Amino acid sequence: xxxxxxxxxxxxxAAVKLIRQHGYTATTLxxxxxxxxVTKGAFFHHFxxxxxxxxxxxxxxxERTGTLFLEAPYHDHEDPLDRVLGYIDFRGSxxxxxxxxFTCLVGTMVQEVYRDxxxxxxxxxxxxxxxxxxxxxxxxxxxxxxxxxxxxxxESLANYTQATLQGAYILAKATDSNEASxxxxxxxxxxxxxxFANKH
Amino acid sequence: xxxxxxxxxxxxxAAVKLIRQHGYTATTLxxxxxxxxVTKGAFFHHFxxxxxxxxxxxxxxxERTGTLFLEAPYHDHEDPLDRVLGYIDFRGSxxxxxxxxFTCLVGTMVQEVYRDxxxxxxxxxxxxxxxxxxxxxxxxxxxxxxxxxxxxxxESLANYTQATLQGAYILAKATDSNEASxxxxxxxxxxxxxxFANKH
Numbered sequence: 123x124x125x126x127x128x129x130x131x132x133x134x135x136a137a138v139k140l141i142r143q144h145g146y147t148a149t150t151l152x153x154x155x156x157x158x159x160v161t162k163g164a165f166f167h168h169f170x171x172x173x174x175x176x177x178x179x180x181x182x183x184x185e186r187t188g189t190l191f192l193e194a195p196y197h198d199h200e201d202p203l204d205r206v207l208g209y210i211d212f213r214g215s216x217x218x219x220x221x222x223x224f225t226c227l228v229g230t231m232v233q234e235v236y237r238d239x240x241x242x243x244x245x246x247x248x249x250x251x252x253x254x255x256x257x258x259x260x261x262x263x264x265x266x267x268x269x270x271x272x273x274x275x276x277e278s279l280a281n282y283t284q285a286t287l288q289g290a291y292i293l294a295k296a297t298d299s300n301e302a303s304x305x306x307x308x309x310x311x312x313x314x315x316x317x318f319a320n321k322h
Numbered sequence: 323x324x325x326x327x328x329x330x331x332x333x334x335x336a337a338v339k340l341i342r343q344h345g346y347t348a349t350t351l352x353x354x355x356x357x358x359x360v361t362k363g364a365f366f367h368h369f370x371x372x373x374x375x376x377x378x379x380x381x382x383x384x385e386r387t388g389t390l391f392l393e394a395p396y397h398d399h400e401d402p403l404d405r406v407l408g409y410i411d412f413r414g415s416x417x418x419x420x421x422x423x424f425t426c427l428v429g430t431m432v433q434e435v436y437r438d439x440x441x442x443x444x445x446x447x448x449x450x451x452x453x454x455x456x457x458x459x460x461x462x463x464x465x466x467x468x469x470x471x472x473x474x475x476x477e478s479l480a481n482y483t484q485a486t487l488q489g490a491y492i493l494a495k496a497t498d499s500n501e502a503s504x505x506x507x508x509x510x511x512x513x514x515x516x517x518f519a520n521k522h
Contacts, residue, residue, distance in 0.1 A: 289489030
């Protein structure tokens with residue numbers, strides 16, 4: 123038997139789904155309870171407030187996507203640069219389906235409530251930069267292997283990959299298409315390849 | 323005497339200010355009227371609805387920033403590649419002050435209401451891609467001058483600059499700082515320089 127989904131998990135799933143479609147502020151507590159099929163009593167049993175759920179949703183998103191990336195095939199490459207390029211290819215491969223299905227919960231939430239919900243901002247920051255951090259070791263290993271001593275750090279390049287992806291999602295939302303966003307992923311890949319081909 | 327500011331202009335100014343700080347959905351009609359110092363009657367004299375103002379705000383933003391970029395010094399370079407790199411440097415130079423002062427109105431709005439307000443989505447799309455379009459001629463001239471025949475187009479590189487900038491704003495919002503966003507601008511500049519240095 124599959125493990126029973128708790129009201130907490132149902133609410134977190136509902137938050138991910140609705141906020142990606144409509145934004146954080148537009149998603150009401152009533153919407154979340156209706157989507158999850160739980161009562162308001164159940165909501166307040168698990169969360170102090172909508173912002174409390176928003177913060178938990180960022181952490182939930184981070185854990186769920188963390189597993190997706192941990193199990194992705196790009197880690198299998200022996201060469202560290204191949205792992206970094208494989209990561210970028212993987213990001214392109216999952217830019218598929220409806221725009222709300224491939225865009226980023228935490229990028230959306232932080233865009234909207236960065237000033238008005240500091241705890242959500244911090245949870246989104248930790249998710250974005252924590253994910254970028256998973257790339258640093260491979261980038262540094264590739265830099266060492268290629269003898270790169272550039273003006274930039276492995277960390278700044280890892281952060282740059284996230285900025286490009288977050289911006290690509292904005293182009294996808296603006297055009298209701300993944301076409302422009304996939305072109306951005308191709309440019310990002312080209313940049314990383316050029317950095318290591320040219321030792322800059 | 324300075325020209326008199328109309329209620330319409332006051333409401334558009336208020337929209338730019340409040341939406342950049344709090345997002346589109348969180349900014350109410352009451353907030354907009356209070357910030358503009360106009361009555362609801364005045365609001366509905368000029369706009370049919372809040373979404374009508376949102377769409378007009380995207381166009382207003384596009385015109386205002388359009389003037390800023392048109393008058394910026396990067397156009398003065400004789401060499402087209404220098405104009406493109408000068409544009410990127412200019413974008414870095416204006417990532418200054420409070421985060422809400424340098425981030426993008428249309429990137430924020432489209433992130434939030436891309437599904438629920440199609441007219442706002444289209445106005446934001448036109449602003450983002452219209453602005454990208456102002457770079458295409460210089461990029462193409464630089465490609466011609468350097469004999470580049472790459473797999474990518476001038477248009478896709480212009481769009482990529484916008485994705486990087488939009489994503490850099492998300493990092494700025496997540497960190498409440500321009501540090502990570504300026505590092506992204508430096509990587510973008512490095513990419514464009516490498517493309518033309520290596521004819522890729």
